[in-house]
Amino acid sequence: MGIVVIGDVFIDVKGYSTSPYIPYGRNAGTVVQIHGGVGRNVVEDIANVELEPTFVSAVDDDSMGEDVIRKLDRHKVNTQYMKKVENGMGTWLAVFDHEGDVVGSISKRPDHKWIEQILDEHGDEIFKDADSVAIEIDLDKDIVKKTFAYAEKYNKKVYALVSNMSIAIERRDFLRKTECFVCNQQEAGILFSEDYENVSPEDLADILLERIRSATISKMVVTMGDKGAVYVDENGDKGVYPALKVDVIDTTGAGDAFFSGVCIGLTYGKTLREACAIGTRLSSTVICTSENICPRFMPEEFGLTR
Template sequence: MGIVVIGDVFIDIKGYSLSPYIPQGRNAGTVIQIHGGVARNVAENIANIELKPTFISAVDDNAMGDDVIQKLKRHKVETKYMKKVKDGMGTWLAVFDHEGDVVASISKRPDHKPIEQILDEHGDEIFKDADSIAIEIDTDKEIVKKTFMYAEKYHKEVYALVSNMTIAVERRDFIRRTACFVCNQQEAGILFSEDYDHMTPAELAAILPDRIRSAKISRMVVTMGGDGSVFVDSDGHTGIYPGRKVDIVDTTGAGDAFFSGVCIGLTYGKTLQEACRIGTRLAATVICTTENICPRFMPEEFGLTR
């Protein structure tokens, strides 16, 4: 079954300004439309290391939905638990400045009921053979509850994806039950009600052990853009993994790729530091492309065996 990924498919409509972005002005640039969504990105990134994940999601009941499924199949993602329904996919409209950073966006979320139905109908067969579970923690609460119920029934580790931290902080009880919580610097500040925006990796590494013990989180990784990432566990072990210098085209999807690497590493027996190394490498490849996906690798390139 591989790693089971639960969450949404989005269609991303992305506009790139060719010169410094002018709010409320006309900006010459390029516009592309690609398959997106945090969970879909993660499923594809895992598949790009030939690990054959299973994706639990929904798509629109039309040609665009068919296209999403066929592309995932080509990447060797197991799609038999995906549903084709009306309003199965979300839409993300985003504008980027000439440096690749998002300056404006609007998001329309999909209907989550089909995913809950999939779990009701196939939960046991999905979870009993899973290597681990990756779920968007801010999705519909009933889906999150059922995921943790099945994961605990079959003794599977759960890794929490974040697409909306404002919702995720309301799920602290579930975050405590994850095998590792991965988020960015700003999201960590929201979680702990503090301002981490101007901290260095060393400063954040100094305070995180205290914070995760208080929050009863077993392991946590915080990404810090070009400064790398900070990892910590509840026993007080902490470290900093440096970022990789790359030519930035588009920063979106980098966090999803990093999460994918951490999830892969920890699922298949790597340490937190080793998992961050895998995540950093995947994130660096995504930043260099407008497609939000990493190139294909073999598991052996990361020292992975199944």
């Protein structure tokens, strides 16, 4: 099964201003429509390291949904546990300024009952041969609950990321069961009810070590944009992995790519710092294109063996 990813598919409609963005005004630019969604992004990023992951998700029962599946198949993603159904995928409408930052967005979430149905029908066969499991921790609670139940049954490690932190903070009991939780600086502040905006990476590493021990979270990685990523584990391993300097076109999907690298590294035997190095390399390639496409790599480039 490789790494099993449980999450959403979205269609992203993105508008880019070609000059300084004027709020409430008319802005000339370009508009693109691409396949998105946190889960879909992660499974494709993992597949781009030739690791053949499995995706548990749903798409719309139309030509657009079929196109999503065909593309994932081409990337060697196992799509046998994807359903084609009504309202199977969401939509994200976003506007970016000339520096590649989001200035406004609206999203429509998909119907998650289909993912729960897939777990009910195929949970044992999906989890028993998985190398590890990656999940959006803010999916419907019953999906998250069943995921951790199957993971415990088959002794599989679960890696968690988030797309809506306001939901994720209600899942602290599940965060305690994760092998590693990955989020950004703002999300970490929400989780621990603190403001980390003006905290240095080195100071944040010290703070997070205390916080995860108190919250009984095993490992945590927090991304800080161009300041790099802070990593900590409950045994005292902590540090800062520097960001790579690249020309930023669009930051969408960078966090998903970083998470994918961390999940890949930890699943296949790397240290937390080495896993952050893989995540940093993957995320740096994604932000250099408006399509958020991670190039293809071979596992050997990261010293990986399955």
